[in-house]
Amino acid sequence: xxxxxxxxxxxxxxxxxxxxxxxxxxxxxxxxxxxxxxxxxxxxxxxxxxxxxxxxxxxxxxxxxxxxxxxxxxxxxxxxxxxxxxxxxxxxxxxxxxxxxxxxxxxxxxxxxxxxxxxxxxxxxxxxxxxxxxxxxxxxxxxxxxxxxxxxxxxxxxxxxxxxxxxxxxxxxxxxxxxxxxxxxxxxxxxxxxxxxxxxxxxxxxxxxxxxxxxxxxxxxxxxxxxxxxxxxxxxxxxxxxxxxxx
Amino acid sequence: xxxxxxxxxxxxxxxxxxxxxxxxxxxxxxxxxxxxxxxxxxxxxxxxxxxxxxxxxxxxxxxxxxxxxxxxxxxxxxxxx
Numbered sequence: 001x002x003x004x005x006x007x008x009x010x011x012x013x014x015x016x017x018x019x020x021x022x023x024x025x026x027x028x029x030x031x032x033x034x035x036x037x038x039x040x041x042x043x044x045x046x047x048x049x050x051x052x053x054x055x056x057x058x059x060x061x062x063x064x065x066x067x068x069x070x071x072x073x074x075x076x077x078x079x080x081x082x083x084x085x086x087x088x089x090x091x092x093x094x095x096x097x098x099x100x101x102x103x104x105x106x107x108x109x110x111x112x113x114x115x116x117x118x119x120x121x122x123x124x125x126x127x128x129x130x131x132x133x134x135x136x137x138x139x140x141x142x143x144x145x146x147x148x149x150x151x152x153x154x155x156x157x158x159x160x161x162x163x164x165x166x167x168x169x170x171x172x173x174x175x176x177x178x179x180x181x182x183x184x185x186x187x188x189x190x191x192x193x194x195x196x197x198x199x200x201x202x203x204x205x206x207x208x209x210x211x212x213x214x215x216x217x218x219x220x221x222x223x224x225x226x227x228x229x230x231x232x233x234x235x236x237x238x239x240x241x242x243x244x245x246x247x
Numbered sequence: 248x249x250x251x252x253x254x255x256x257x258x259x260x261x262x263x264x265x266x267x268x269x270x271x272x273x274x275x276x277x278x279x280x281x282x283x284x285x286x287x288x289x290x291x292x293x294x295x296x297x298x299x300x301x302x303x304x305x306x307x308x309x310x311x312x313x314x315x316x317x318x319x320x321x322x323x324x325x326x327x328x
Contacts, residue, residue, distance in 0.1 A: 050297070052297040052298075053297075127300070135296035135297045135299075135300055136297070136300055137297070139301060140297075140300040140301055140304055143301075143304035143305065143308065143309060144304060146309075147308065150312065229309065232313070233312075233316075236313070236316035236317070236319075236320065237316070239316075239320045240316060240319040240320050240323060
């Protein structure tokens, strides 16, 4: 496409977009009844103090199930695209670019990253476990948990990473997390008539063990997200480090 | 809207332009990471801590990481040719 044509296309699209967004914004009226309703209902009905988690995993729990499978499908897509081809075989897991040996990480980097692994894992578990009490939850906590293997890799311990987080384990965690969400919902259908209906004791608002099945869903999402992200990391690292020669 | 909120909105607009104008993908990973943190601060200042947490973990962490790993993969493939 020529620059002039591209600019014309952009101009038309930008003006159309501005008109549509402008009219939509002009149409917004102050209407807080939904937020008020959610804020009023979550503590007495579900013992959940973080209204966002209540919306994500209970009130609109079915939407989140769909979102989780979007993530599941994307990780699956990457794994499929970067799979080992039939006419390739693995070389040793190191960069074999000539004259460019990668220096090992310095002692400072190693100490810092290794020291950070423990706190990061603890913080990730904290964020997942307190999803129904404070901001955070399975998704955010799962990503925090997934950074622990990255720290191990940064410390220069690729082999330890492969031992600690083998691919089959991460694949199982991701599958278990994604399936677990649906199973929690299905149990709700069996025990309380509706899909994703709460079927666990609600506990007391503000406790770690509160919110009923929302807390359980939080854990399945955390498992799925952590597994999925670590799987992505493993796939990409393998792609980068393991040399694949055409057989 | 208070002063901090206006300031962060202006910063987000400015650094958004910087992200678009960064042409080198390697530099982009760093600039986009910083932009992700800024967006996180913006969400926090507008009282959305849940979204801020997601934004920081994804925008400032996972996205640049994926860009870097993809770059490493591409460069290695080019070198072996």
